[in-house]
Amino acid sequence: MPNTVFSPSIESRPTYAGLAPRPGAPAIMVADEAGAAAVTHLATVDATAMAKAHVVLVGAPAETSDALAALSPAAVQTVPDLDTATPIVEQLLSQARMGTQLFLAGSEGLMGHISAIALASGMALEDIQMEHRGSIARRMQCVHCKGITDGVTTDPFTCSHCGLTLFVRDHFSRRLGAFQGVCVDAETPGDIPATEEIRP
C-alpha cells in the first residue's frame, strides 16, 4: 500500500510527499505498524538510510520490529503508544545536531503529533519528511475545550473531553499537530447532521 493521496482541500490541510532519501544524514524515524513499510521501502532505495537512523516504532508487533532491526539501524525502540513515544522523541531531538532528518510514517495522528514536537524543538519543516500509511483516522482538537481526541474516523464525532458534537474540519494546526473540531450544532442545538465515515 503506497502513500495515501488525500483529496485537494484548503492550504492548511497537510499533504505528505513520501519519504525520500537523504543519503548520509543522521535520522530520527518514527513509524507505526503500517508506516514501517515506508521505512523498509526507504531502506531498499537508499542503502545508507539506516546506518545513522534511530527508529521509534509505535504500537507495532514483534515481527515488525524484528523486520526493521534486520535493516541494521543505529537503534530500534518499540513503544506501545504515542504517549510513551513522546519523551523518547523529545530526548532524541534535544541531542540532535543540525542536519538531522526526521522521517515520519503512518497515521496522520502520529505524524501530526511528532512533527509538532519537532517544530517546537526548532526543527525546520523542510527537514521533516512524512508518508501516510494505514488508517485515515484523524487527531482532532476540540476548539471549545482544547481536548485532543485521537483516532477520529467519523464526521461529526463526539469530543472525548467535553462531549460536544464536533464537525471534522480540514483546518490543521502545525503547532498542535491536530485538525480542528468545531461544534456542529452551535446555532441550533440538537440539529446534528447524519454521521458519515471520513474519506481521504
Place this chain on the structure above:
Amino acid sequence: MTKLALKVAAVEQLTPLVKRFRFEDPTGAPLPVFSGGAHITVEMPNGDTIRRNSYSLISDPYDPSGYEIAVRREDTGRGGSSHMHSAVAEGDTITVSVPANLFQLDLRARKHVLIGGGIGITPFLSQLRQLDREQKPYELHYAARSRAEAAGIALLPEAAHIHVHISDEGNRMDLGAILDGQPLGTHVYTCGPEGLIAAVADQAARLGWPKSAVHSEAFTAPPPGAPFEVTIASSGQIVPVKADQSLLEALEAAGVEIDYSCRGGACGRCETAVTACDGQIEHNDHWLSADERAAQKKIMPCMSRFKGTRLELDL
C-alpha cells in the same frame, strides 16, 4: 516614508576607515525603538541630488535616546560614505528615515550563530543586545583582516561567546568548525562580503542545514559605473544617470515618482518593469532571481545599471 530630522550628537573615529556617528532628537524627545538588524536611510544632500545610503543601527534597539551607525569610508564608491566622513560634524542636522528591518532574527530559533566579516559586523551589534536581553543562546564570530582595520573590536563586548578572528594573526575563521555539530534549531546569519556569505551558505548546505535556517545580508551600497540614460514610458522623458549616481537617485532628481525602502537591492520595493531594453542590464541587487535577471523584464533601480542603446521603464 516617515523621516526624522536629527542632530549629530557625536562623531568618533574608530579606525582609520571607520567612524561612528550618534544621532539624537534636537529636543531630546525619544526616538522610535527598533529590532536587532534594523537600518536607517541617511540623506546626504549633494548639489542637485540627495544621496541616500542605508546603514545598520549599531546601538541598543531598546534605547530611544539616540541612533548610532558605523560608516566605513569607501573611496571607490559614489561618495556617500566619504561625504559622511568629510562633511558631517557634531552639531549638524541630518535627515534619516525611521528604522526598517530586512535582517531580523528568526525568533523561532533555539540558538543563533552570527557571522560578521569586516564592516558587516554592524547589524549584529544591535542583534546581540536584543539576544542578551531575551537571554537567547548565541555565538558571534567576527572576521577581519587586521586588528588595525577591525572597527568591530571597539564595538563588541568581551564575552566567552564572542569570537574575533584576525586573519593577519593566523587566526582565520574556520566555517566548518563553527557550523558542524550545532544543536538542532540553530540559525546562522551572515553579513559581509559576497564571498563570505556564499562560503557560509555552502558550508551549511554541505552539513545538511535547511535553507530556512541560513540568513544573510550583503551591506552593499550602489556601485558607480558608466553614465547611461533611461526613458520613462508614460511621459517619454529621458533621464540621464551620472557615473556616481544610482538610477534611483537620478529618477528622484528628475522628479519621477518611485517607491523605495532599503536602497541596497534587498527589499524589493523599487522593483520596476522594463518595457524596452536594447542592451544589457547590470543587475547588482539581491532581489531578482537568476531567471528574472536573464529575462531583462525587471530592474531594481536602487542598485542596478545599464549598458546599451535604450532602456525604457514602466514609470
